[in-house]
Amino acid sequence: MLTVTLPDDDLLARLADLDGCPVPAGTVLGSGSGVPGGALPAGRVRLVRWDVRSRLDPALAAEVDLVVIPHYFVEPGAFDALAQVPRLRLLQLPSAGYEHALPHLPPGVVLCNGRGIHDAGTAEHALGMVLAVQRGIDDSVRAMSTGTWAPRTTPSLADRRVLVVGDGSVARALGRRLAAFEVTLVRVASHARDRPDGHVHGVDELPALLPDADVVVLLVPLTDATRHLVDARFLASMRDGALLVNVARGAVVDTDALVAEVRTGRLRAALDVTDPEPLPADHPLWHLPGVLVTPHQGGNTDAALPRTADLVRRQVAVLLAGDRPLNVVAGA
Numbered sequence: 001m002l003t004v005t006l007p008d009d010d011l012l013a014r015l016a017d018l019d020g021c022p023v024p025a026g027t028v029l030g031s032g033s034g035v036p037g038g039a040l041p042a043g044r045v046r047l048v049r050w051d052v053r054s055r056l057d058p059a060l061a062a063e064v065d066l067v068v069i070p071h072y073f074v075e076p077g078a079f080d081a082l083a084q085v086p087r088l089r090l091l092q093l094p095s096a097g098y099e100h101a102l103p104h105l106p107p108g109v110v111l112c113n114g115r116g117i118h119d120a121g122t123a124e125h126a127l128g129m130v131l132a133v134q135r136g137i138d139d140s141v142r143a144m145s146t147g148t149w150a151p152r153t154t155p156s157l158a159d160r161r162v163l164v165v166g167d168g169s170v171a172r173a174l175g176r177r178l179a180a181f182e183v184t185l186v187r188v189a190s191h192a193r194d195r196p197d198g199h200v201h202g203v204d205e206l207p208a209l210l211p212d213a214d215v216v217v218l219l220v221p222l223t224d225a226t227r228h229l230v231d232a233r234f235l236a237s238m239r240d241g242a243l244l245v246n247v248a249r250g251a252v253v254d255t256d257a258l259v260a261e262v263r264t265g266r267l268r269a270a271l272d273v274t275d276p277e278p279l280p281a282d283h284p285l286w287h288l289p290g291v292l293v294t295p296h297q298g299g300n301t302d303a304a305l306p307r308t309a310d311l312v313r314r315q316v317a318v319l320l321a322g323d324r325p326l327n328v329v330a331g332a
Contacts, residue, residue: 001044001045001046001063002044002045002046002065002066002316002319002320003045003046003048003060003063003064003065003066004045004046004047004048004064004065004066004067004068004312004316005047005048005049005050005052005056005064005066005067005068006047006048006049006050006068006312007049007050007051007052007068007069007070007071007073008049008051008070009049010305011068011308011309011312012047012049014305014306014309015047015309015312015313018045018047018313018316044320045316045320046063048060048064050064050067051070052067052069052070052073052078052079052081052082053078053081054081055081055084056081056084056085058084061084061085061086062086062087063087064085064087064088065087065088065089065090065319066088066089066090066091066092066315066316066319067082067085067088067090067091067092068092068094068308068312069091069092069093069094069101070094071094071095071300071304071308072300073100074100078104079101079104080104082104082106083106088106088109089109089110089319090109090110090111090112090315090319090325091105091109091110091111091112092112092114092311092312092315093111093112093113093114094114094117094304094308095113095114095117095118095299096113096114096115096117096118096122096168096169096170096221096299097113097221097222097249098111098113098221098329098330099221099222099223099249102330105330105331108331109331110325110328110330110331110332111328111329111330111331112315112325112326112327112328112329113327113329114308114311114327115168115169115327116169116307116311116327117299117304117307117308117311118170118298118299118304118307119169119170119172119173120173120301120303121298121299121300121301121303121304122170122173122174122219122247122298122299123170123173123174123176123177124177124301125247125272125294125297125298125299126174126217126219126245126247126272126298127174127177127178127181129245129247129270129272129292129294130157130162130215130217130243130245130270131157132270132292133243133268133270133290133292134154134155134156134157134160134215134243135154135155135156135157136152136154138292155214155241157181157182157183157215158181158182158183159182159183159184160183160184160214160215161183161184161186161212161213161214161215162178162183162184162185162186162213162214162215162216162217163186163187163188163209163210163213163215163216163217164178164185164186164187164188164217164219165188165203165206165216165217165218165219165220165229166188166189166217166218166219166220166248167187167188167189167193167200168219168220168221170219170247171187171217171219174217174219175187183215185198186201186209186213187199187200187201188200188201188202188203188205188206188209189201189202189203190202190203190225191203192205203229206234206237207237210234210237210238210239211237211238211239212239213238213239213242214239214241214242214243215242215243215245216238216242216243216244216245217245217247218230218244218245218246218247218248218252218253219247219248220248220249220252221248221249222248222249222251222252226248226249226252227251227252228251228252228253228254229252229253230244230246230252230253230254230257230258231254231257232254232257232260232261235257235258235261235267236261238267240266240267241266241267241268242267242268243267243268243269243270244258244267244268244269244270245269245270245271246269246270246271246272246273246274247272247273247298248273249273249275250271250273250274250275250276250277251275252273253271253275255274255275255276255285258285259284259285259288262285262288262289262290262291263284263288265289265290267290268290268291269285269290269291269292270291270292271285271291271292271293271294272293272294272295272296272297272298273296273298274293274296277296278295279293279295311326311327314326
């Protein structure tokens with residue numbers, strides 16, 4: 001018997017066909033039919049609604065194998081409840097980022113991220129921010145509050161050189177979308193590599209690449225190597241008028257260094273993530289010209305819900321088959 005906890009009614013409803021039973025909140029479900037990638041024999045799976053914030057019945061907690069973490073689960077002490085689950089084998093995150101969970105991973109537990117769940121949403125959001133700033137849509141929205149009609153010539157996205165720092169699944173999804181906008185795409189990863197769809201530069205080449213980039217998009221995980229990757233030196237290497245887009249993690253950018261550059265009017269910025277986060281109401285980034293801020297909502301779309309359910313289905317199938325879990329990032 002594989003016992004899986006799910007954090008909300010939406011996931012319970014989407015996975016109800018695992019046994020065909022109704023799923024009121026808190027109901028413990030038996031197993032049932034099949035999932036993509038393999039059949040699930042009856043009696044092999046039990047689903048339990050648990051938000052990882054409340055207490056589980058001790059007898060039930062002792063049987064839990066896989067815990068699915070809620071979306072946006074970053075509050076202090078959030079992972080403390082995992083101590084209730086002594087048999088835990090796998091912790092499934094719905095996010096691509098996983099640095100917030102690493103310090104709380106119990107010994108012997110495999111941590112899997114949500115790679116693939118937010119690819120489309122985050123890529124859409126990054127592209128939308130680039131277009132909004134390049135075409136002056138952000139300024140037009142601000143002008144609406146005063147009824148100001150102020151047409152002007154804006155930079156295009158076409159014929160621009162776009163540097164994407166990161167080569168994960170979200171970065172590749174963004175690259176596919178950028179292809180339709182007639183840009184020159186330059187890709188950077190931790191190490192140089194050649195792929196069937198083109199060359200990927202190493203991060204050590206950034207000093208030579210930054211001066212020629214019109215748009216720089218950050219799509220890297222937050223690690224010791226990427227914390228403050230974008231520092232004063234990085235920003236000084238960017239060409240005048242360039243746009244920095246951060247849809248990675250706030251701490252990838254040295255905020256003070258960014259504020260200093262943007263204040264001069266030399267650079268522009270579009271930020272879906274910030275450091276600190278949430279961004280305080282009195283922070284200068286809210287009011288500096290050339291800055292667009294959104295509240296960490298890149299992957300927060302309704303497309304994420306069925307994709308989360310699909311990943312959990314596939315994870316359950318591989319566990320029952322005795323295969324290696326999907327998207328392992330730690331504890332392997």
